[in-house]
Amino acid sequence: MSSIPLKSYKSFVPSNFHSYPLIEYLKARFPYHNEEDWISLVENQNVLINGNPSFPDLILKTGDEISYSPKPNSIREPDINKDYSILAEKENFIVVNKPPNIPVHPAGRYRTNTLLNLLENDRGAKFYPVHRLDRETSGIILFAKTAEFRLVLQRLFEDRLIRKEYITFVYGKFPEKLVSEGYMGKDPDSSIRKKQSLRKESLGDDKPVLTEFSLISYDPKKDISVLLVKPYTGRIHQIRATLFSEGFPVVGDKLYGKRETAFLDFIQTGESDLLNEELGHNRQCLHAYSLSFVDPTTSEENNFHCPLSSDLCHLAADIPSEYVA
The missing domain is CATH 3.30.2350.10 (Pseudouridine synthase)
Known part of the structure; x- marks a missing residue:
């Protein structure tokens, strides 16, 4: 069980769940609790609709805000690989070596056991994911230190000005x-x-x-x-x-x-x-091996490389040393 503090989560009801009862929506979208547990959480006001207490049979509308405050030890999450490292740190962002078997964001059964939560807990600061890697994928990933700089980096991704290998x-x-x-x-x-x-x-x-x-x-x-x-x-x-x-x-x-x-x-x-x-x-x-871009706020050229994850190095012979370390 993770010792990372639990956070509140919010979601907005998409159009395909319009007119669904609240309990059916929660079961479908968030399968880490069963129906009995969700009913108990709703009745104990751990789930709010548009900021207000609710009841399990409430009929939802498109755009309704669902707020969920987990109870300690209420979510049984799978174990994760916590062996991440910092590859580089600049004023507005950090570059992380993500191990395999850890999701970047909360998703599915993973709510607190994520790279983002682990990073924020260890560093005592807030970070903003700029892009994503699958849970199983290892390697280089970028986090902004402010919401404003996340937008800067996301625009670079959208304009294909961040090169990845x-x-x-x-x-x-x-x-x-x-x-x-x-x-x-x-x-x-x-x-x-x-x-x-x-x-x-x-x-x-x-x-x-x-x-x-x-x-x-x-x-x-x-x-x-x-x-x-x-x-x-x-x-x-x-x-x-x-x-x-x-x-x-x-x-x-x-x-x-x-x-x-x-x-x-x-x-x-x-x-x-x-x-x-x-x-x-x-x-x-x-494995996400490299990431390069020019910081538009400083004109600095950034080139980062992340050695091949150790669990992959034995899978084939004659891998050149430049990719291994």
């Missing part, structure tokens, strides 16, 4: 270089709602994607290629979905790996040695 491990002998361009959107052939796919023509709501891959090394005994990745667009699951669509699944990937139903197995029964052995690792082998 990743390292990933895939099955198969990858070409020396591959530039993949197309459109990304929901995978029409998948039963998993959030799964994306790359295609050469748009199906309507798809977003254009452009990703460059370069081969770092290939281990013929394990049939694993190590790649340096430069995403020129920033779409959800862009790297993993692109590699899957190109025929090179990421090692350890439950959703874009060798078997899609591995993700469903994980959701239903959690991690297992058998599943990890099948996928090749206990997490998706994706």
Whole structure:
């Protein structure tokens, strides 16, 4: 159980939950409590609607503000990897080496066990995430020290003025270089709602994607290629979905790996040695390696690198030392 102080959380009712009873909304959106617990929390005024006490059967409207104040020890969260480090610190931002198995923001069952909460608790200060990495992904991530500078950095991301590189491990002998361009959107052939796919023509709501891959090394005994990745667009699951669509699944990937139903197995029964052995690792082998940008407030050029996470270094032979340390 985390010792990090619990925070209050707010959400706004989206249009697809208009006319839902409060208790049904809470169960659907926030599954870390069961129905009985949510009813108790509502009745004890730990849940407020637009700042006011409520009752479980209240019918919600689009835009209603839901405020939730957790009770101590009321949320049973999974364990996390707390072994983060600070790569660099400037007046307006810090650069963090995120370990695998820790979410950046509160989500799902993770409310206090997050990198943001851990960082704020350790440093005794408030920080503002600028971008995100998946829970399983390791590597470099940026936090602003003020809300105003977060907007500065987010504009750089939107204008594609922040350059990022990743390292990933895939099955198969990858070409020396591959530039993949197309459109990304929901995978029409998948039963998993959030799964994306790359295609050469748009199906309507798809977003254009452009990703460059370069081969770092290939281990013929394990049939694993190590790649340096430069995403020129920033779409959800862009790297993993692109590699899957190109025929090179990421090692350890439950959703874009060798078997899609591995993700469903994980959701239903959690991690297992058998599943990890099948996928090749206990997490998706994706690492945010570098990040570069010019600070528009100082004109300073910033170039940061994050050595490959230690749990990935043994997965393939002949990885050049410049990526390891």
